[in-house]
Amino acid sequence: MKKTYMFVVILFLFFALLLPNVLAQNYSQWGLPKGAKARLGKGRITGNIVYSPDGNQLAVASSIGIWIYDAHTYKEHALLTKHKWYVESIAFSPDGKTIATGSDETVRLLDPTTRKLKASLIGHSDAVRVVGFSPDGTTLASGGEDAVVRLWDLSTGLHKRILKGHTSFITCLAYSPDGTTVVSGSLDHTVHLWDTNTDMPKNILVGHTGHVTSIAYSPDGKTIASASVDKTVFLWDAHTGEKKTTLIGHIGPVRSIAFSPDGKTIASASEDKTVFLWDAHTGEKKTTLIGHIRPVRSIAFSPDGKTIASASVETVNLWNAITGKHKASLMRHSKYVNSIAFSPDGKTIASANSDHSVRLFNTATGQHETTHIGHSEDVYFVEYSPDGTTLASGSEDEIRLWDTVTGLHKAILSVRRGLATSITAMAFSPDGETIASGGRENRVFLWDVATGEYKITPAIHTKPVTCVTYSPDGTILASGSKDKTVCLWNAHTGQHKATLTGHRWELASIVFAPNGKTIISADLGGRMRLWDAHTGQYKTTLTGERSGVASLAYSPDGTTLASAGWFKVYLWDTHTNQQKVDLVGHTSGITCVAYSPDGTTLASASSDGTILLWDMR
Numbered sequence: 254m255k256k257t258y259m260f261v262v263i264l265f266l267f268f269a270l271l272l273p274n275v276l277a278q279n280y281s282q283w284g285l286p287k288g289a290k291a292r293l294g295k296g297r298i299t300g301n302i303v304y305s306p307d308g309n310q311l312a313v314a315s316s317i318g319i320w321i322y323d324a325h326t327y328k329e330h331a332l333l334t335k336h337k338w339y340v341e342s343i344a345f346s347p348d349g350k351t352i353a354t355g356s357d358e359t360v361r362l363l364d365p366t367t368r369k370l371k372a373s374l375i376g377h378s379d380a381v382r383v384v385g386f387s388p389d390g391t392t393l394a395s396g397g398e399d400a401v402v403r404l405w406d407l408s409t410g411l412h413k414r415i416l417k418g419h420t421s422f423i424t425c426l427a428y429s430p431d432g433t434t435v436v437s438g439s440l441d442h443t444v445h446l447w448d449t450n451t452d453m454p455k456n457i458l459v460g461h462t463g464h465v466t467s468i469a470y471s472p473d474g475k476t477i478a479s480a481s482v483d484k485t486v487f488l489w490d491a492h493t494g495e496k497k498t499t500l501i502g503h504i505g506p507v508r509s510i511a512f513s514p515d516g517k518t519i520a521s522a523s524e525d526k527t528v529f530l531w532d533a534h535t536g537e538k539k540t541t542l543i544g545h546i547r548p549v550r551s552i553a554f555s556p557d558g559k560t561i562a563s564a565s566v567e568t569v570n571l572w573n574a575i576t577g578k579h580k581a582s583l584m585r586h587s588k589y590v591n592s593i594a595f596s597p598d599g600k601t602i603a604s605a606n607s608d609h610s611v612r613l614f615n616t617a618t619g620q621h622e623t624t625h626i627g628h629s630e631d632v633y634f635v636e637y638s639p640d641g642t643t644l645a646s647g648s649e650d651e652i653r654l655w656d657t658v659t660g661l662h663k664a665i666l667s668v669r670r671g672l673a674t675s676i677t678a679m680a681f682s683p684d685g686e687t688i689a690s691g692g693r694e695n696r697v698f699l700w701d702v703a704t705g706e707y708k709i710t711p712a713i714h715t716k717p718v719t720c721v722t723y724s725p726d727g728t729i730l731a732s733g734s735k736d737k738t739v740c741l742w743n744a745h746t747g748q749h750k751a752t753l754t755g756h757r758w759e760l761a762s763i764v765f766a767p768n769g770k771t772i773i774s775a776d777l778g779g780r781m782r783l784w785d786a787h788t789g790q791y792k793t794t795l796t797g798e799r800s801g802v803a804s805l806a807y808s809p810d811g812t813t814l815a816s817a818g819w820f821k822v823y824l825w826d827t828h829t830n831q832q833k834v835d836l837v838g839h840t841s842g843i844t845c846v847a848y849s850p851d852g853t854t855l856a857s858a859s860s861d862g863t864i865l866l867w868d869m870r
C-alpha cells in the first residue's frame with residue numbers, strides 16, 4: 254500500500270511539473286502546416302488591431318493569421334491560422350465569442366477560445382478589406398475590392414443584402430451605436446451612409462481629396478469621423494451630413510481613427526509615425542504619441558478607456574490614454590524575410606529583413622535570440638563564414654561583418670568606397686577569405702574579408718548581376734544576371750572562363766551540387782537548367798512554377814534539390830530529376846530556402862515575415 258501511495262505521489266509531481274510546460278508551449282509551434290516543426294517570427298501586421306469586448310484580449314491581424322495577446326500581461330495567448338492569405342481586417346462580436354476576418358474573397362468566423370473555424374461566408378467576388386458586427390451581434394457587414402457592402406444574417410450564415418453605390422474598393426465601415434446605419438468609406442473619396450432596414454442610401458459625404466481609410470462613430474451616435482490619405486480627419490454631423498470641423502496636423506496619410514469610450518477623445522494614426530489625440534468637442538490637438546519607427550496603420554482604445562494600442566507593420570505599442578506615456582510594446586513582428594542562413598554548427602539561423610535588421614534564432618527552441626541593428630536600409634542577404642566566426646549581412650549600399658561570439662560589429666565593406674553602386678548578391682568563398690558581391694554595374698566584386706580591399710571581374714554581363722555562388726572547392730565562381738546568362742569565373746584571379754546561355758528570363762538563383770560536378774541555375778520564368786560544372790555543357794531542364802524560382806538549395810548529401818516557388822517549396826530527386834513532394838504553408842512569396850548542415854531540416858523564408866522549419870526526416 255505504501256509503495257502504491259508513493260507511486261501516486263511521484264506521478265502527481267511529474268504531471269505537476271510537466272503541465273506548465275505543456276500549457277506554455279512555445280508559440281513557434283502553434284498552427285503549423287503539415288511537415289513543419291517550427292515557425293520563426295510572427296509575420297508582419299497586415300490589418301487592424303482590436304480589443305475583445307471584455308478588454309482582456311488584444312487581437313492583431315497578421316500575414317499568417319490572427320495573433321491574440323493577453324491585454325494585461327502582453328503575452329501570446331493564441332494564433333488563429335485558418336487563412337490561405339494574409340488577414341486584412343478583424344472584428345470581435347459583441348459577446349466576444351466570435352472573431353470575423355476579411356482575407357481573400359471569404360469572410361471567416363472563428364472561435365477565439367477553441368481556435369476552430371465556425372463558418373465561412375461566401376459571396377464577395379474579390380478580396381474582403383473590412384468587416385464589422387452590428388451592435389446586437391445578429392448581423393455582420395463586410396466590404397472589399399468588389400466595391401459593395403454585404404450584410405450577413407449570422408443566425409443562418411446567409412447573405413441578407415447588398416449595398417451598392419461606391420465606384421471603387423470599400424476600405425472601411427462602421428455601424429452606428431443603435432445599429433440603424435452602416436457607414437462605409439472607399440477609394441472613391443466618399444463616405445456613404447446606409448439604412449440597415451431599407452438598404453437605401455441615407456447620405457453621401459463628400460469632401461476628402463484622397464481615398465478614405467478609416468471611419469468611426471462617436472459613442473453617442475451624433476458624430477462620424479473619417480480619415481483619409483489627404484492627411485486630414487473630418488468630423489461630420491451624423492444626422493445632417495454636414496461637416497463640423499477638420500482636424501489638421503498630420504504630415505502623412507491618416508490610416509486609422511478611434512473614439513475613446515467616453516467620446517471625449519479622438520485618436521488618429523498616421524504614416525508620419527505618430528498618433529495624435531484630439532479633443533472630440535473642440536477639435537484641438539491634446540497630445541502626440543511618439544515612439545513608432547514605421548508608419549502607424551491601426552489604433553484602438555481599450556474598453557475601459559485607459560489604454561491605447563497602436564500598430565505599425567512590425568510593432569504594437571501600448572500607451573496610457575490619460576498621460577500619453579508609453580506602457581509596453583508587442584515586438585517581433587517582421588515585415589519581409591529576404592534571406593536566411595544556417596550557422597555551420599546548425600544551432601542558429603540568421604535572417605535578413607526588410608526592417609533593416611538581422612535576426613538570430615535558436616533552431617532547437619525556435620526562440621528569437623538577438624537582433625543586429627546597424628543597416629540604414631533593407632537587408633537582403635545574410636551568410637555565415639565557413640568557420641562560423643563571422644556573419645555577413647548585405648544591404649544595397651554595404652556589407653556588414655559581425656562577430657558571432659560577441660555579437661559586435663567588426664567591419665563594413667562599403668560600395669561607396671569603390672566603383673560599385675549597389676549590392677545585389679553576396680556569397681562567402683569556401684575558405685572564408687573572400688566575399689563575392691554582384692551589383693547594378695554588371696560586374697562581380699571580390700572583397701578581401703581581412704582588409705576590405707576588392708577586385709573586379711571583367712564587364713562580361715550586359716545587365717545587373719542578380720546572384721553569385723562558389724563551387725564547393727572554391728575554384729569556380731558563378732554569377733547570374735538580368736541578361737539571362739550565367740558566367741563562370743576563376744575564383745582566385747577573377748578571369749572569365751565561360752558564359753552559359755539558354756535562359757529566357759533573368760536569373761534568380763544559382764547553386765553547385767555538393768560534389769561540384771553540376772551547376773543548377775533558376776530563372777524568374779520557373780525554369781531550372783542543369784550544366785556540367787567543368788565543361789559548361791547543358792544537361793537538362795527542370796520546370797517549376799511559372800511565377801518563377803526565387804531560390805535553390807541542395808541537401809548536403811546531394812540527393813535532393815529544394816526550389817522556392819511562390820507559395821510552395823518543391824523537392825526534387827536529383828537522380829531522376831523528378832519532383833518528389835511540395836511543402837505548403839507560407840501565405841506569401843517564398844524568398845529563400847536553406848538546408849541545415851546535417852540535412853535534417855529545410856528552412857524557407859517568406860515575404861509573409863516568417864521562416865518555416867521543415868522536418869526532412
